[in-house]
Amino acid sequence: MTPGFKITASTGLHKGDRDYQQDQLALISHARVNGCILGVVADGMGGRSGGRKASDQVMMTAKQLFERFDPYTDDAPSMLKHIIEEAHLVIKLTAISAEEEPHSTAAMFVIQPTGQCFWAHTGDSRIYHYNQTQLVKRTLDHSYVQTLVDHGEITPEEANSHPDSNILLGCLGTEADPPVDIHIIPQVCPGDVIMACSDGVWHYFSESELGEVLCSMPPKEATVLLMETARTRARGTGDNLSMIVVHIGAL
Numbered sequence: 001m002t003p004g005f006k007i008t009a010s011t012g013l014h015k016g017d018r019d020y021q022q023d024q025l026a027l028i029s030h031a032r033v034n035g036c037i038l039g040v041v042a043d044g045m046g047g048r049s050g051g052r053k054a055s056d057q058v059m060m061t062a063k064q065l066f067e068r069f070d071p072y073t074d075d076a077p078s079m080l081k082h083i084i085e086e087a088h089l090v091i092k093l094t095a096i097s098a099e100e101e102p103h104s105t106a107a108m109f110v111i112q113p114t115g116q117c118f119w120a121h122t123g124d125s126r127i128y129h130y131n132q133t134q135l136v137k138r139t140l141d142h143s144y145v146q147t148l149v150d151h152g153e154i155t156p157e158e159a160n161s162h163p164d165s166n167i168l169l170g171c172l173g174t175e176a177d178p179p180v181d182i183h184i185i186p187q188v189c190p191g192d193v194i195m196a197c198s199d200g201v202w203h204y205f206s207e208s209e210l211g212e213v214l215c216s217m218p219p220k221e222a223t224v225l226l227m228e229t230a231r232t233r234a235r236g237t238g239d240n241l242s243m244i245v246v247h248i249g250a251l
Contacts, residue, residue: 004115005190007037009246010219012227016200016238022051023198023242024059028066035113036071038062039244040083041125043105043198046173050100054091054173058106061087066110076110077182080120083108084172084180091173103173107139107196111246117185117194122178123171126202129185130193133211142170142179160203191215192248200239204230219245 015021022044030036042058044051062083069079084106091102105123112118119127124141140146144167145159159165170179188194193214202210205226213222223245231238 004251005188006249006251007035007111007246008219008249009037009039009244010223011245012223012241012243014227014231014241016231016240017234017236018238018240020052021240022055023200023240024052024055025196025242025244026059026062027244027246028063030069030071031067033071033113036111037246038066038108038110039194039196039246040106040108041196041198041242041244042107043123043125043200043240043242045103045171047100047102050095050102051104053094053100054102054104057090057094057102058083058087058104058172061090062108069110071112076112076116076118077120077184080108080110080118081180081182084120084122084178088172088178095173101173103171105168105171105198106178109194109196111188111194115187115189117188119183119185119194119196120180122180123168125196125198127183128193128195128197128202128207128210128214130195130211130215131189132191133208133215135207135211136192137183137185138207139181139183141168142181143168157206165203166199188248190248190250194246194248195243197243198240200241201226201230201243203239204233214245219247
């Protein structure tokens with residue numbers, strides 16, 4: 001419970017049509033401060049055990065740093081950036097002692113008891129902010145096809161079906177430091193919906209479709225419908241799916 005609004009949330013995780021699960025997620029309430037939550041989605045890559053090790057490391061790092069975080073005195077964007085940088089370093093160290101090449105995306109947000117929301121991401125796992133079915137803001141992927149969209153060479157709709165849509169320009173565990181984009185929502189308000197998800201979910205929907213479902217259903221029902229629809233539309237070729245849905249409601 002937070003001053004002026006309430007939070008309801010749901011998570012969903014499915015291995016899709018893959019043989020194993022490399023996506024991981026966490027939705028954590030702060031241990032000491034009511035109304036502060038952290039959501040994290042990580043899409044691991046790099047062989048069966050490599051990808052899972054990478055996404056597990058993102059979760060472990062996020063939980064450790066959020067445990068030490070003080071919402072009233074610490075800087076939330078700095079914490080999110082620290083999670084990404086620390087996880088990146090540990091994943092790189094893991095790769096030295098393993099034959100796999102572990103990598104992971106990361107998309108994470110923290111909602112403060114004051115109503116501020118901060119998010120950070122690297123790779124192509126996304127965060128969406130809707131209000132009353134209207135898209136307010138979403139992350140932009142660190143991917144090859146996003147650069148094509150940015151340069152006007154293809155449309156956002158064409159990007160989803162582009163044959164190179166899986167090529168990332170930045171993520172955790174690579175030689176280069178990962179790009180980190182930070183966004184601030186000054187004040188969440190009733191009617192807001194925040195969703196973090198891997199590409200196994202967003203790949204199969206338009207932004208307007210997501211908005212209609214997320215804003216017209218409770219979080220649990222929306223999560224179930226979106227994951228079932230993504231599974232159907234994948235037609236047996238679907239990736240792992242992971243998603244966190246948070247609704248901001250009036251008290």
